[in-house]
Amino acid sequence: MANAKTVAIIGxxxxxLAAASHILERGMTPIVLEAGPEVGHAVRQWGxxxxxxxxxxxxxxxxxxxLEPTGWNSPEPEDYPTGSQxxxxxxxxxASRTKLQQHILTSSRVTDISRQGLDKLKSNGRxxxxxxxxxxxxxGTTQVTRADAVIDVSGTWTTPNPAGANGLYALGEKDVADRVAYAMPDVLGADRAKYAxxxxxxxxAGHSAIGTLTSLAHLKREAPETTVIWLLRGEDPARAFGGGANDKLAARGELGSAFASLVAAGLIQVEPGFRTTRLSLENERLHITSGSACCSRHVIVDxxxxxxxxxxxxxxxxxLRIRLDSTVECPVALAPLIDPNEHSCGTVRPHGARxxxxxxxxxxxxxxxxxxxxPTFLMLTGYxxxxxxxxxxxxxxxxAERVELVLPETGVCSRTSVEATNCCGGPEPAPNNSCCAPAQRAETSVCA
Known part of the structure; x- marks a missing residue:
């Protein structure tokens, strides 16, 4: 690809935007295609x-x-931003004050990519x-652009995992879509009225769930009629509490202990071993079913x-000719480096084009x-x-082969109080969610 001059960047x-910055710095031309109406559209959803x-x-x-030649006011290095910040x-x-401005197309959702004049089977000249x-x-019109290379950075925010324990939508899940939210709604802010x-x-069972549960527990203190129920597929809630005082990251240990205290205080009801199979609406209440007809459990909520x-x-x-790991659904060479059964975000080594x-x-x-x-992605690793x-x-x-990233010893964690902490690194306390730890109120966290 030594002669590549134009690079399409999806997202x-x-x-x-970091990819576009590096492409520009290399003397090439980026074309950034963003599905949303503004840059950072997905980030704005968890602002x-x-x-x-x-x-x-x-x-x-x-x-x-x-940015620096534009007079950009660099934020304080030690401050922790929200998504909105x-x-x-x-x-x-x-996107608006640098040379990138002329290379970004918003409201441009990529629908297809191929080789000009060649379908997937054709090899000659590919x-x-x-x-x-x-x-x-x-x-609603379809446009076409051509590029010498493509970097797909479209993320996963728009495709959350469904409720079904088998990886499929639970039976009836799509029929009750107005009663189901995914990821981390703003339960203490914009979405408060929906949940109070x-x-x-x-x-x-991961930190996105814990962050939301923590926020709901705070909401319950403000609106006592709020009932908070934790549906846990595993049998042991303590796995989500972390290592407490023995945790190598003191802040994460404190935070896990604080969450455990919310559960112990009865602010959060726990339903362990709950593997969702069906959702249904009965008498305006949402019925969540675990198990089969012969041995089912039900939780009724709003x-x-x-x-x-x-x-x-x-x-x-x-x-395109794509090869993916059959388990993780990532590039084959990357799979053993990031398998969440073996790694957290603090133990994934830097990697690149190869x-x-x-x-x-x-x-x-x-x-x-x-x-x-x-779920173990770090923004710094993406850069x-x-x-x-x-x-x-x-x-x-x-x-391309050189490693220029040196991760901090504990991942990217540095703070030491429950109120101030958002960190990751070390073994995941629970699988299948996020590598990030929640803090209080809106200061829950997300892997970006």
Whole structure:
């Protein structure tokens, strides 16, 4: 790909804009296609959530080099931004005040990618044929752009895992969609009226679920009629509490202990071993069923929050030659490095183009999507991914192979109080959700 000059980048989130910054710095032309109406559209959906890492680790070096000549007011390195602050103080200035501005197309949802004039079966001349990227605009028209390389940084936010314990939608789940929310709704802010004084179940065992449960427990103190129920697929709630005083990360231990205290105080009811199979609406109440007809359990609530992680969408790359790990649904070479059965976000070593490249020359997954179903992604790791990919596309193999990222010893954690902590690293206290720890109120956290 030494002669590649134009690079299509799918997604204008933090890693997508970082990729564009590195492509520009290499003297190439990025075309950033963002499905949402503004940059950072997915991040805006969790704007109330505080990141687990401080500003020091959330600004890409190439992006910083673009911003500094504009008089950008760099945030305090040790402050922990919310999603909204990440967008307004970093992504918006990067997209509107630098040379990136002329390279970003918003309201441009990618629908298909192929090689110009070649379907998936054709091999002759494939490596030299440009990519044909089709995208749909806000007016519903289909546009086409061509590129020498493509970096898919579209993320996984729009494809959350469903409630069914078998990985499928629970029976009836789509029929009661107005009673089901996914990921981390703003239960103490914009969505407060939906949950205050209501019976709310949260399904999940990772930190996104714990963050939401913690916020709901605070809501219960303000609105005592609120009922909070934790639906736990596993049998042992203590796995989500962390190691307490023995945790290598004191803050995470304190936080796990604080969450355990909420459960012990009865602010959160626990339903362990609950494997959802069916959702139904009866007498205006949501009935959640676990198990089969012969031996089922039921929980009756008003609202359900499903916080069981995310999965990637590969629909628009089906005409490309893609190889994915059958378990994690990520690039094959990356799978053993990020398998959540073996790793947390603090134990994944830096990696780049070699692990992320596909059989389709010039096509790469990066960012959260590159991790498939693994919940252990770090934004800082994404920045290293796209630095390496940009070097590889430019033909600088030495730089592509070089590791320039040095992760902090404990992942990206530095704070030591429950009120101030958002961290990750070390073994996951529970599988299948997020590698990030919740703090109080809106200061819950998310892997970005």
């Amino acid at each position: 204008a989130g933090p890693v997508g 109330h959530v505080q990141l687990f890492s401080p500003w020091e680790y959330n600004v890409d070096p190439a992006a910083r080099r673009l 990440l967008v307004e103080q970093y992504l918006v200035p990067l 490596a030299s044929a440009p990519f044909e990227v089709r995208y749909e605009t806000s007016s 004084g209501r019976a709310v179940a949260v399904l999940g 609202e359900l929050i499903v916080a069981t992680g995310f999965r990637p969408n590969f629909d628009f790359v089906r005409e 692990e992320l490249a596909q059989d389709e020359p010039g096509f790469y997954f990066a960012g959260m999507k590159s991790y498939g179903r693994a 290293e991914q796209v630095r390496s990919i940009a070097a590889d596309i430019a033909g600088d193999r030495e730089a």
